[in-house]
Amino acid sequence: xxxxxxxxxxxxxxxxxxxxxxxxxxxxxxxxxxxxxxxxxxxxxxxxxxxxxxxxxxxxxxxxxxxxxxxxxxxxxxxxxxxxxxxxxxxxxxxxxxxxxxxxxxxxxxxxxxxxxxxxxxxxxxxxxxxxxxxxxxxxxxx
Amino acid sequence: xxxxxxxxxxxxxxxxxxxxxxxxxxxxxxxxxxxxxxxxxxxxxxxxxxxxxxxxxxxxxxxxxxxxxxxxxxxxxxxxxxxxxxxxxxxxxxxxxxxxxxxxxxxxxxxxxxxxxxxxxxxxxxxxxxxxxxxxxxxxxxxxxxxxxxxxxxxxxxxxxxxxxxxxxxxxxxxxxxxxxxxxxxxxxxxxxxxxxxxxxxxxxxxxxxxxxxxxxxxxxxxxxxxxxxxxxxxxxxxxxxxxxxxxxxxxxxxxxxxxxxxxxxxxxxxxxxxxxxxxxxxxxxxxxxxxxxxxxxxxxxxxxxxxxxxxxxxxxxxxxxxxxxxxxxxxxxxxxxxxxxxxxxxxxxxxxxxxxxxxxxxxxxxxxxxxxxxxxxxxxxxxxxxxxxxxxxxxxxxxxxxxxxxxxxxxxxxxxxxxxxxxxxxxxxxxxx
Numbered sequence: 001x002x003x004x005x006x007x008x009x010x011x012x013x014x015x016x017x018x019x020x021x022x023x024x025x026x027x028x029x030x031x032x033x034x035x036x037x038x039x040x041x042x043x044x045x046x047x048x049x050x051x052x053x054x055x056x057x058x059x060x061x062x063x064x065x066x067x068x069x070x071x072x073x074x075x076x077x078x079x080x081x082x083x084x085x086x087x088x089x090x091x092x093x094x095x096x097x098x099x100x101x102x103x104x105x106x107x108x109x110x111x112x113x114x115x116x117x118x119x120x121x122x123x124x125x126x127x128x129x130x131x132x133x134x135x136x137x138x139x140x141x142x143x
Numbered sequence: 144x145x146x147x148x149x150x151x152x153x154x155x156x157x158x159x160x161x162x163x164x165x166x167x168x169x170x171x172x173x174x175x176x177x178x179x180x181x182x183x184x185x186x187x188x189x190x191x192x193x194x195x196x197x198x199x200x201x202x203x204x205x206x207x208x209x210x211x212x213x214x215x216x217x218x219x220x221x222x223x224x225x226x227x228x229x230x231x232x233x234x235x236x237x238x239x240x241x242x243x244x245x246x247x248x249x250x251x252x253x254x255x256x257x258x259x260x261x262x263x264x265x266x267x268x269x270x271x272x273x274x275x276x277x278x279x280x281x282x283x284x285x286x287x288x289x290x291x292x293x294x295x296x297x298x299x300x301x302x303x304x305x306x307x308x309x310x311x312x313x314x315x316x317x318x319x320x321x322x323x324x325x326x327x328x329x330x331x332x333x334x335x336x337x338x339x340x341x342x343x344x345x346x347x348x349x350x351x352x353x354x355x356x357x358x359x360x361x362x363x364x365x366x367x368x369x370x371x372x373x374x375x376x377x378x379x380x381x382x383x384x385x386x387x388x389x390x391x392x393x394x395x396x397x398x399x400x401x402x403x404x405x406x407x408x409x410x411x412x413x414x415x416x417x418x419x420x421x422x423x424x425x426x427x428x429x430x431x432x433x434x435x436x437x438x439x440x441x442x443x444x445x446x447x448x449x450x451x452x453x454x455x456x457x458x459x460x461x462x463x464x465x466x467x468x469x470x471x472x473x474x475x476x477x478x479x480x481x482x483x484x485x486x487x488x489x490x491x492x493x494x495x496x497x498x499x500x501x502x503x504x505x506x507x508x509x510x511x512x513x514x515x516x517x518x519x520x521x522x523x524x525x526x527x528x529x530x531x532x533x534x535x536x537x538x539x540x541x542x543x544x545x546x547x548x549x550x551x552x553x554x555x556x557x558x559x560x561x562x563x564x565x566x567x568x569x570x571x572x573x574x575x576x577x
Contacts, residue, residue: 037328046330046364047323048238049272055238056272063535081466081532088576089297092191093282093290094243094263097233100185117238 021126022073023135026116030054034135040076042119044086050119058099059111059120065104067073067123074139169492171496187233191576193295194223201546201566206557209302210309212259212345214252215557225302225572229262241267247293252345262293262314266403275321283315284334284360287340287428287441295574299437299530301542302570304457304474306524307443309555312340312353317502329365336360342379344518345555352380353422367432379420379447390416392507396488401495404488411483414449422447435463437470452479453520461530468530482519482551483512517561521552528570537575544568 023039025031031050041047042056050056059070069080076083087098102108108120113130125133134140149201199207199219206217209224216223227249234242240509243261278545284292291297293306294563302308317338324331335356341350341402383390393415396408416477440458445451457474492501553559556566 041325041330047272047325048269053272057238079532080535081538082463084535084576085297085532085538088191088289088294091189092229092231092245092294092297094245094265094267094277095290097187097235100187 001088002052018125019067019070019139020125021067021074021137022122022133023119023137024112024122024126024131024133026112026114026120027130027132028099028116029134031134032132036135036137038076039135039137043075043099043121046089046097048096050117055117057115057117059108059118060099060101061105061108061121062103070139071121071123071137074137111120154279174180182517188230188575189234190228190230191294191296191574193225193572193574194571195222195301195570197224197568197570199566199568201556201568202562202564204558204560205553205566207566207568208309208346208557209305209342211555212252212255214250215346217558220457225295225570227293228248231263239269241269242310243267244275249293253255254345254347254349256350273322276318277321278318279316281315281317281319281336281338283312283340283356283358283375284319284336285358285375286311286426286443287371287430289438292574294325295540295572296536296576297537299461299468299470299540300459300472300526300528301540301572304459304472304524304526305555306474306476306522307455307457308440308486310342310445310455310520311443312342312452315340315356317356327365328362331470332360332362332364334360337373340377343381344541344554349382349384351382352378353377358424369428369430370425371428373424373426375424377422377424379422379450381418381420383416383418386415389507389511392504394513395507398502399492400493401491404486404491407484407486407488408508411486411508411515414483414515415511417449420447420450422450437463438470449480451520453477454479459526466532468487468532470526470528470530472526473523474526476520478519478552479520480519483515485509485512513561516551518554519552519561520554521549524556534575536577537573539571540572540574542570542572544570 023034031051042058048055072078072080072083090096091098102111105122108122109126111118112120148385199221200370201207204217206215207221207224227247229247230243231245247262248260253257261280263282265281265282266278267275267277269275278378284290288298288303289311292303315336315338317336319334319336321332321334333423338356340353340356342353343351354377356375358370358379359375360373362369362371390412393408393412399405410535423446425444429439431438438460442456445453453476455476457472459470459472461468461470474484486505488508489501489505492504524544524546526544528540528544533539547553550563550565551561553564
């Protein structure tokens with residue numbers, strides 16, 4: 001039995017590591033960390049502000065980004081179609097608008113560097129000192 | 144009468160024109176925006192639409208509607224029941240101010256007003272993250288699906304249950320103030336609204352004005368369960384117009400010293416001649432989304448005596464299997480206002496006012512009774528269908544409805560007589576967002 005578990009572990013290590021998602025803010029943002037629940041609330045338009053009450057500007061990657069579907073699945077457990085359907089209910093009743101989509105991760109880094117109220121997500125952990133990762137979301141293992 | 148084909152078409156064309164103009168303006172304005180939304184002004188344009196085709200199998204001459212604002216048609220194949228196109232522009236001025244306009248093009252009834260295609264047009268002010276004040280044309284947030292009932296992509300079935308949603312107003316010209324807050328994991332929202340709207344059967348008469356609307360809504364959402372309740376009161380104002388002579392005649396009959404005739408004539412007069420009617424709306428709704436299951440249920444009571452005392456309810460359940468979501472729903476609506484008995488006045492009236500006037504009075508009484516009874520809404524329906532999310536921004540829905548309409552309760556249908564009836568509606572729609 002033990003060798004079989006070992007084999008499974010070895011196989012798991014040999015596979016490319018599952019990418020995590022990094023929720024990132026400007027280093028001057030007083031928000032030190034986010035809970036998963038708070039992240040869902042912010043990205044799904046349930047709340048508009050950081051813990052200190054300041055407005056949060058939420059940014060997204062474009063609809064055709066290959067990692068976007070996995071990000072929302074990991075964040076909310078919903079498929080892209082479900083997320084879109086959810087947003088159409090909020091958006092077209094004037095409650096809230098979905099996070100603004102930026103062209104790519106480079107543009108996302110640019111906004112996060114410049115705007116202290118911005119919150120966005122990246123598929124690679126940013127290394128620069130001007131940014132802070134407030135939450136790491138693990139991609140769940142495939143069913 | 145002769146305007147029946149050109150009127151709705153003209154209105155639909157105007158709505159479409161407005162939608163196109165809004166898109167063009169928005170696209171032009173968007174071209175000037177750089178990296179909009181990054182704290183500064185930002186314009187967003189989005190839209191939704193439905194292409195639908197229904198096959199209606201109903202008693203001879205009956206026409207199916209999903210809203211009383213739609214026009215009459217008894218054709219078996221219908222594309223105008225669900226088909227619509229909406230465009231919305233959100234223009235944000237910093238994080239505190241936002242301008243929103245939404246235009247919907249769809250086929251409307253003869254008596255609909257041109258301005259109806261403007262669904263929302265308001266300015267929103269958010270002093271902080273919890274409070275929102277909106278003024279202009281906003282939505283009547285008094286029903287679970289009221290906000291997004293035109294956005295087919297946002298819900299599972301082909302259309303909101305007609306038993307509940309066909310009669311309800313959508314837009315509110317006025318002001319609302321909303322607050323949202325968290326209590327533990329639960330998100331609460333509360334809203335106060337004041338303004339005016341319109342209600343009624345736009346295929347047969349001018350809309351009734353609903354003035355002095357004052358309403359409150361509270362909702363709580365936690366772990367996929369949304370529970371909401373609302374209460375509103377208003378004053379419905381009806382323009383008697385062409386019915387005034389009939390009201391006067393009934394008033395005269397009500398003054399005659401013949402108790403059997405007088406009492407009934409007074410009852411008819413009060414019903415037909417009601418022009419200012421206090422109304423209350425009460426609603427309780429819930430939606431539960433857990434894993435692959437989605438449940439929703441809602442109860443609405445409308446009290447506007449002597450017009451209606453309506454109680455409507457529905458429940459639906461859907462289960463997602465991959466890209467498919469089969470669903471089933473049941474809904475029903477009842478009017479507690481009694482069915483009026485057809486008058487039998489002729490014999491009693493003849494010795495008093497003569498045979499000719501007696502026959503006329505009898506005919507008037509019968510006509511008013513029939514029209515009042517035929518405006519009553521009392522029916523139930525089963526829906527069975529499936530939604531297929533074949534694209535991230537589009538879904539196909541197939542739905543089959545079976546309606547049972549009670550005698551003296553066909554008010555949701557056009558061209559119906561007072562008899563009980565059964566109807567089947569098979570629908571295919573493609574809903575999309577952009």
